[in-house]
Each structure stands twice: as C-alpha cells, then as structure tokens.
Amino acid sequence: MEPKTFFRLIFLIVTAGFIISFTSTNFPHAPSSTTGLLDCTDSSSSPLCASRNFLFNKQKPQFSKQDPKPKPKNHDHLSDTLNHPLDPLTVMEFNKVRSLLSSDALFSTGAPHAFHSIVLEEPEKNLVRAWEKGNPLPPRKASVIARVGPDTHVLTVDLSSGRVDIVDSPVPVSGYPMMTLEEMNEVTFAPFSSADVNRTIVSGGVNLTDVYCFPLSSGWYGRKEENKRVIKSQCYSSQGTANFYMRPIEGLTILIDLDTKQVIEIVDTGPNIPIPGSANTEYRFKNLGTTDKTRGLNPISIEQPRGPSFVIEDNHLVKWANWEFHLKPDPRAGVVLSQVRVHDPDTQETREVMYQGFVSELFVPYMDPSDAWYFKTYMDAGEYGFGLQAMPLVPLNDCPRNAAYMDGVFTTADGTPFVRENMICIFERYAGDIGWRHSESPISGLPIKEVRPKVTLVVRMAASVGNYDYIIDYEFQTDGLIKAKVGLSGILMVKGTSYQNKNQVNKDKEGNEEELHGTLLAENIIGVIHDHYVTFYLDLDVDGPDNSFLKVNLKRQMTEPGESPRKSYMKAVKNIVKTEKDAQIKLSLYDPSEFHVVNSAKTTRVGNPTGYKIVPRATAASLLDHDDPPQKRAAFTNNQIWVTPYNKTEKWAAGLFTYQSHGDDTLAVWSDRDRDIENTDIVVWYTLGFHHVPCQEDFPIMPTVSSSFDLKPANFFERNPILRAAPNFEHDLPVCEVKYVSA
Secondary structure, three states: OOHHHHHHHHHHHHHHHHHHHHHOOOOOOOOOOHHHHHOOOOOOOOOOOEOOOHHHOOOOOOOOOOOOOOOOOOEOHHHOOOOOOOOOOOHHHHHHHHHHHHOOHHHOOOOOEEEEEEEEOOOOHHHHHHOOOOOOOOOOEEEEEEEEOOEEEEEEEEOOOOOEEEEEOOOOOOOEOOOOHHHHHHHHHHHHHOHHHHHHHHHOOOOHHHEEEEEEEOOOOOOOOOOOOEEEEEEEEOOOOOOHHHOEOOOEEEEEEOOOOOEEEEEEOOOOOOOOOOOOOOOOHHHOOOOOOOOOOOOOOOOOOOOOOEEEEOOOEEEEOOEEEEEEEEOOOEEEEEEEEEEOOOOOOEEEEEEEEEEEEEEEEEOOOOOOOOOOEEEOOOOOOOOOOEOOOOEOOOEOOOOEEEEEEEEOOOOOEEEEEEEEEEEEEOOOOEEEEEEOOHHHOOOOEEEEEOOEEEEEEEEEEOOEEEEEEEEEEOOOOEEEEEEEEEOOOEEEOOOOOHHHOOEOOOOOEOOOOEEEEEOOEEEEOEEEEEEEEEEEOOOOOEEEEEEEEEEEEEOOOOOOOOOEEEEEEEEEEOEHHHHOEOOOOOOOEEEEEEEEEEEOOOOOEEEEEEEEOOOOOOOOOOOOHHHHHOHHHOOOEEEEEOOOOOOOOOOOOOEOOOOOOOHHHHHOOOOEOOOEEEEEEEEEEEEEOOOHHHOOOEEEEEEEEEEEEOOOOOOOOOOOOOOOOHHHOOOOOOOOOOO
C-alpha cells in the first residue's frame, strides 16, 4: 500500500471515530432493537430511557427529613397507554406503523426510501372537542411523510385496520420534507470522502483530524438547487478548543447531493484568510480559570414542602391552579399545547381558551451576500426539525429543582422509535413578583395593605440547532394570561477575516469603512449581522370555535373649541375584521392598536363580548426585499400578525415541505385568498422577531436575550379572577437556616 493511500485510510478511520463520538451526544441513533432501547430495569440501561417523575403518579409524594433517596428508575415507554385523542404515537404504535409500511407495495420495490416524519394524524377537531374522558378514543392513525427514490409521498396508516392510504403521491408542490437525523449525521462525513476537499483543507495548514464539517441547508435560488436535494457544508478547526465555531475555515463551501452524499462542487473564496486562534474561546466551567474576583452568588432554590401544585395526569394532561391543557412533544414544532382551558371562579365553569398552539416556523437570515454566506437563511423547524434538535434539559440549570420532565418519542429514518429524554420540563416559578397589590394612603385612615404574590407555571423546551440555542417558554398565570417567551443563546456563527483590529479596516476616499457585514468581535473574527423570526400558530377558541378578530385602533381625538381645557385625548375605535387581507397586520408605535379575538355569541354580564387579546412586546420586522428569494420563502414574516380561517392542512407557515421550497405554499399565499374570518373558526399567527447586530459581549458564547408576547383575557372574566387569591403566611413557608459568611 502506498504511503499516501495508507495515510488517507488512517485519517478517515480516525476522523470517522472522532465525528461519531461528537455527534452521538447530539443525534440519537436507531437502536438495534426496541427492547434494548427501552430496557430500563437496571443501572446499565440505555441512556435513551425516559425519566420517571412522581408527578405522573396519582399517589401523594412522601417527604423525609433524611437525604433524598435515589430517583426511581426510568419510565418504560413500552407500557405507555392511550388516554386522549391527541396523545402522541406510542412505541408500540410506531412499531406497528413500521411493520405495516414494510409490507406496503410502495416500499417493497427495492428503491431506497426513508421516513422523514411519522406522527399522529390528529382526529378532526370537532371529534376531539366533543370527546370526554371515559369515552372511546377516535380511530388512531399515523401521518407519514416518506421519500422513495426521488419522490416524496404523504400517507396515512390506520392503526386499527392496518390500511395504508396514499394522500399525495408524488407531492406536487415545490420543496422537500425536513431532513432526517441520519442525513444530517451522514453529511458530516461526506466532505472527507472527497480527495479535493481533503487537499484544500490540508493546503491551509490544518490537520484533518481537527476538522468538523457541518450541514447547512442551501435555501433556493433557482440554479444549483433545482431538481435535486442539495446541502452545503462548511468546516471548522477544533485545534486547541471545543468551541470550533470560533475557528471557521473561511470561504470553503462544499455542495453535496443530499440523496447520494456525493460532493458536487467545492468553492474556496478564502484561502488567504487566516483561521482565528483558539485563545479565549473556551466556555466550559471546568476549563475556565478562577482569577475573576467578582463576588459570587450563593445558591438559590425553590422549595415546596407540600409538593408541587400541579399534576400530570395520564402522561400528558397538565393541571395547575385554574389551568388545564394537553402537552406533547413534536419532532417539528417542539412543544404542542392543546385544549387549553381555564377555570372561571365566578361561574365555576372550565372554559375554552385555545385549541392548539405551537412554534410553526423559525427563519434565520444572515446579512452577508458573499458566496460563502448568501445562502444562510435557515428554516429551523421545516428544514431541521425544531423538536428533533431539542436537547435533554439539564436539571438545576435548565430547569429548577422543583421541575417535572417529559420525554419525546420520535422515529429514525427507518421508522424505529427512540426516546429524547427530558425534552420538556414543567415547573412553578416564583421570582418575587406581585400578582396584585394595594396599600391605602394614611390620608384615608384605612389600615389596608393587601398584596398577593405572583406564582406561575412554566413549560420549557430548549433546542440546539447547530451553534444557536433556543429556549421556548409557555408561562401560565393565575389571572388568565399566557406568556410565550423566546430566549436566544448559544454561539454566534462567525466569519473569518484578516483584520485583527478596527484600525486595520480599509476605508474609501470619503473615509467610509469597508462593509464587514458584522462586528469585529476578536482577532480575525467577525460576528455577522442576522435576524431571528419565530412564528407561532395560535388556534384560539375563546368560549368555543366561532370567533372574530377585533381590531381596536387607538386614535387621537381633538376636542371642539370651548369643549374642554384639553385640546386632545385618545379614543378606542373598534372594528370587526371581515376577511384575511384586512387582518394582515404590521405593528407600528405611531399607529397603535389592540388585537382581540372575541366570541360575539357570549357576553359578560354588562354586555361585552368575551375575548382574549394578543399583546406584542419587543419585536422586529424583516427589512429584506419581498422579491429576495429567501424572503419569498419566508413571506410569513412580511407581517407580524395574520388571521386565517381554520384549516387542518394549514399549520406550517413556510409550507409542509420547506426544504428548498420556492415559497408557493406559505401562510402569505393562503392569506391572499382573502377568505371570510368573521364569526368562524379562526387561527392567529404571531411572529416574534429579533435583529441581532453582534457585540463583543456575545463572544465566545452569548448571554441569553429574550422577548415575548402575551395572550391576555379581555372581558373574558366578570372581574379580577385572582381576587380571592391567598397571600403568603409565615407558617406556610419553610424556614431554612442561613449561614452568613463574612466578606
């Protein structure tokens, strides 16, 4: 064997082992058998086993003054039972689907095939709403998206009859299904199969065993992306650091056929750009120095001596205070809330608020038009699977001590189920906030001091989509408010540069600096400007499905001469929106409005229609041209609010098939049909946006930045629903011994 061939063989073996070691912590692999996956009866059981939590048991927890006993062994998902029409598919059901499909004619031709999605085919909404506990469940079906050869197919599998029906075959719209975990994993190997890629990397003085290459969705620009599934890959050096994202091999872009995993094209526009150094890129606690003299924080923990106030019944039904809702993980959306209801303290009724809510899509465009960056306009749900990228939450840090956890059960490309352990956490939060208060002034002579603490319930998921980490919180308040919050953290996607200091940046004759498309964060590192847009699907059913969208315009009204010492005041002008186009809302500080979903058929005692309103917080709007290819695909971000009539097939704002789509099946296309939305079942779509101009504080890892919006009752209750809430009393709270340490 020639030395060069031998070296290449040794390199490939070492590199494969290195990449497998890394990706195994992020990409769960299909187990050799379901039994092996789910055997959680001993200490050597699979790490993919689910966690058990006492909140899933109906018995009251027992507390001891002694050290806590070890946690119960992990939950065996083979024993999962069905209790609700919207319960996700179980391991047993996944295995049945896999068996039925294996014998179907479509998959027995010998053509290569993969299952890109297997999820519950949800029953019709009217059946779910009419169902009551104790009644038989509607027929269970699975929705399957599969690729056979070059074609995409949509099928349903009836789990009772075993019948497989083709819904769409082949799919006529542009775009492809989201990638499988196996595809993403295999693409990390693909560049190293090319001698030209290896030579290019080595010629830059980089040791191949230090290199990671990552899959980057290509978008669609009508040329190389036409008529084939492709993906791009860019590479990083891990020499001297675990934070390889800060050491890009700038300008090297590898185009790969996603079906064959063959390298199609290599473009290297940055051979003269140095790879940034590894200094100061470390972020792991165990490897950081302790020279910082900042005064440290003492530990904080929420203790509940009587146990949590919430329960999780039948694995998915969460009940807390005046709220109840169905909760399930989803491979695309991450977390799905369904049949959200609130208890009315005056009528003693449990009333409908929202049929379903989830993250429909995320759009992340980078603002650098150069060859190595123009295509970086990611759709994190439709391309990568937001739920598939969810990481196991870290107790005590991702979630507090008093949290309960829920696993996700998904499938690999061959239909084998696997468990994403501790994917969701649920916990009660008390941050010292106030629910309501009033202290009477001494002038009145009334000794009134009434204060109520604000305790909330949080449902949380965190997804690591490559370098970026997203934290999604749904927070429930006892006053009927639901807060949806998005946190951004993780590591910036950076660009290599020859510049080490701002004073080196080129200037033109007028003194204008060269456009860097970002901020110089450290020597040879530019943090590229980008946006994040998170679009939520909100099927509000306020006291039932027949609702209307009420726009409340806040207007300046001038007074008549002599009418008042005032010259102007503000008034509210209310209008029911009739059709979809009139519900395409761009937010403006200088044209303020409130946005209500109301039930005109149900009114309060004094005659107001019951409702909920969408309350925006800090957000951002896309500045891209509407004809820019990525913006065509992400046209759902052209407005911050949309309202459409309910349609079971319209759930994904970028379309069901997002990967390399042309933008021909998006929320914007549906809304332009201008359908009626008055007194009917409607869906509100809200887009939360972030402009991110990186700064040095984002290096080497970003402090979390967050924004949110609220769903707030608006004439839904007859009065303050937490009027009767109890204050805290000393005898109800644990008394902990405080150990004071002198400074």
